[in-house]
Amino acid sequence: MLPFHTPDIGEEEIAEVLDVLRSGWLTTGPKARDFEREFAAVVGAKHAVAVNSCTAALHLALEAAGIREGDEVLVPTMTFAATAEVVAYFKAKPVLIDCVSDTMNLDTNRIEQAITDKTKAIIPVHFAGHPCNMDPILSIAQAYNLRVIEDAAHALPARYNGKTVGSIGESTCFSFYATKNITTGEGGMLTTDNPEYAARARMMSLHGLSRDAWNRYSAEGSWYYEILFPGFKYNLTDIAAALGLAQLKKCDRFWKTRERYAALYHEGFRDMPEIVCPQASPNVQHAWHLYVIQLELDRLRITRNEFIRRLQQAGIGCSVHFIPLHLHPYYRDTCGYRPDDLPVASKLFQRVLSLPLYSKMAEADVAQVIDIVKNLVWENRR
Numbered sequence: 001m002l003p004f005h006t007p008d009i010g011e012e013e014i015a016e017v018l019d020v021l022r023s024g025w026l027t028t029g030p031k032a033r034d035f036e037r038e039f040a041a042v043v044g045a046k047h048a049v050a051v052n053s054c055t056a057a058l059h060l061a062l063e064a065a066g067i068r069e070g071d072e073v074l075v076p077t078m079t080f081a082a083t084a085e086v087v088a089y090f091k092a093k094p095v096l097i098d099c100v101s102d103t104m105n106l107d108t109n110r111i112e113q114a115i116t117d118k119t120k121a122i123i124p125v126h127f128a129g130h131p132c133n134m135d136p137i138l139s140i141a142q143a144y145n146l147r148v149i150e151d152a153a154h155a156l157p158a159r160y161n162g163k164t165v166g167s168i169g170e171s172t173c174f175s176f177y178a179t180k181n182i183t184t185g186e187g188g189m190l191t192t193d194n195p196e197y198a199a200r201a202r203m204m205s206l207h208g209l210s211r212d213a214w215n216r217y218s219a220e221g222s223w224y225y226e227i228l229f230p231g232f233k234y235n236l237t238d239i240a241a242a243l244g245l246a247q248l249k250k251c252d253r254f255w256k257t258r259e260r261y262a263a264l265y266h267e268g269f270r271d272m273p274e275i276v277c278p279q280a281s282p283n284v285q286h287a288w289h290l291y292v293i294q295l296e297l298d299r300l301r302i303t304r305n306e307f308i309r310r311l312q313q314a315g316i317g318c319s320v321h322f323i324p325l326h327l328h329p330y331y332r333d334t335c336g337y338r339p340d341d342l343p344v345a346s347k348l349f350q351r352v353l354s355l356p357l358y359s360k361m362a363e364a365d366v367a368q369v370i371d372i373v374k375n376l377v378w379e380n381r382r
Contacts, residue, residue: 002368004317005179008254008360009243016242023238028206031238035245036189039174042157042248043166045191047198050241051205054153054175054188055082056234058123059089060201061171061190065147067092067120074114074122074146076106077324077345083123083151084325093335095119096326098342102279103127104292104352107344108136115140121147126155126165128321128354129181129287130280134160134168149173156181157255159285166191176240179358181254181289182247184240205234254359258288261357261366265291268370274299274377290321291357293373294348301380304351311353314372319354 020031032050040048051057067073069091075084077096084094095114100107104127111122122141124132132150141148150165152158153175158165166172171194176187190201203209208231236244247254262278269275276294280286295304302310304320311318324345326337339346355369 001315002317002356002361002365004319004354004356005358006360007178007183008250008358009183010246010250012249013243013246016246017239020238020242026239027237028235028241029238031245032236032241035236035241035248038245038248039189040191042251043164043172043191045167045172046193047191047195049190049198049201049205050236050244051188051190051201051234052236052240053082053186053234054151054173054177055086056205056232057173057188057190057201058082058086058149058151059232060204060234061149061173061192061197062086062090062121063204064197064200065121065149065171067147070118071120072116072118073120074111075325076123076125076127077326077342078104078106078127078322078348079125079151079325080153080322081325081328082153083125084331087123092120093118094325094331096331096335096337096342098344099127099348101344101348103130103132103281104345104348105130105132108133108140111137111140112144115144115146119144119146121149123149123151124169125151125153126158126287128278128290128292129154129158130278131155131158131160131165131284131286138169147171153177153180154289155287156289157251157285158287161283165287167193170194171197176244176247181258181287182244182251184236184244184247187236187240187244204229204231207231207233255287257359258357259286261361261363262286262288262291264363264366265355265357265370268367268374269293272374272377274381275373288357291355292321292352293355295351295353297351299382300377301382304353307376307380308353310376311372314376316369316372317356320349320352321354322349324349
């Protein structure tokens with residue numbers, strides 16, 4: 001069985017973690033601060049706040065931006081649960097927007113029609129690692145005084161018009177979950193150039209305390225602190241940060257491998273009209289977190305679900321990214337969304353599937369996936 005993903009962990013990561021274990025300092029401390037500094041330098045941001053998930057980063061970014069009960073936040077429907085659920089944490093309303101069919105990023109032509117006098121922010125999601133079309137998003141946000149919080153869970157290392165994702169919008173949120181391009185097991189990062197946002201996020205990530213909790217026990221620290229606001233428990237441990245530091249040094253190598261394997265997939269499926277391959281726009285660097293193909297179902301005698309079942313029977317792990325939010329019971333029942341309300345995402349959902357793409361694969365693994373997919377297509381052509 002070729003799994004859908006396997007993390008690429010080497011002796012460097014093990015050594016970093018052992019160093020932390022031997023230090024006696026396991027929770028948030030010097031390694032976490034080192035990880036923040038190095039990550040900020042890599043993406044070109046002035047500030048970075050390490051947290052325990054991208055969900056936490058999104059929550060903190062919205063809190064720092066002042067989202068309140070009754071506000072509305074624009075969210076693409078083609079995303080994971082976290083992007084919209086953090087809006088609900090504030091008793092605010094996520095307003096879902098349809099996607100474009102090629103990159104599956106949010107359709108910027110649909111943003112303005114979704115804006116009301118309650119709209120306070122927009123969360124672009126860089127789907128699969130392909131950056132959103134940020135210029136019109138930022139222009140609309142400026143015109144309507146909206147905060148822009150990028151969900152970059154898939155987008156390390158991605159670039160848009162020469163700028164690294166993480167240094168474009170007001171706040172950007174990254175994921176280091178086990179399947180991501182670099183991993184800390186669980187973890188995330190919030191980057192921003194706004195010092196007030198960074199300070200607020202850092203404070204709220206540790207119970208709203210008046211100083212970093214870890215500093216209270218360091219040589220220069222003090223036992224005294226004050227609770228300024230009711231905060232959260234979102235800090236990243238030094239154990240996780242040690243993994244992140246080692247992984248960050250390999251980030252470019254990991255990306256080059258993913259890009260090479262994506263190119264192999266492109267070439268392997270080049271003459272197959274039944275498969276639409278993902279492409280990168282000329283003005284971006286695609287992070288290639290996912291390789292999502294679209295099946296031309298009118299050319300096949302099987303459904304997407306049956307296609308996946310047969311891939312799995314043949315020993316190939318795969319997945320679907322994503323079930324659009326408006327098709328889930330919560331958004332259907334609480335917001336009244338119907339499939340036809342966001343037709344592009346609804347149609348795409350029936351035909352997309354994600355093939356294995358990760359740096360620990362071998363070229364022979366990619367060739368195996370290509371052969372099995374092609375054989376399935378040939379066997380089931382109309």
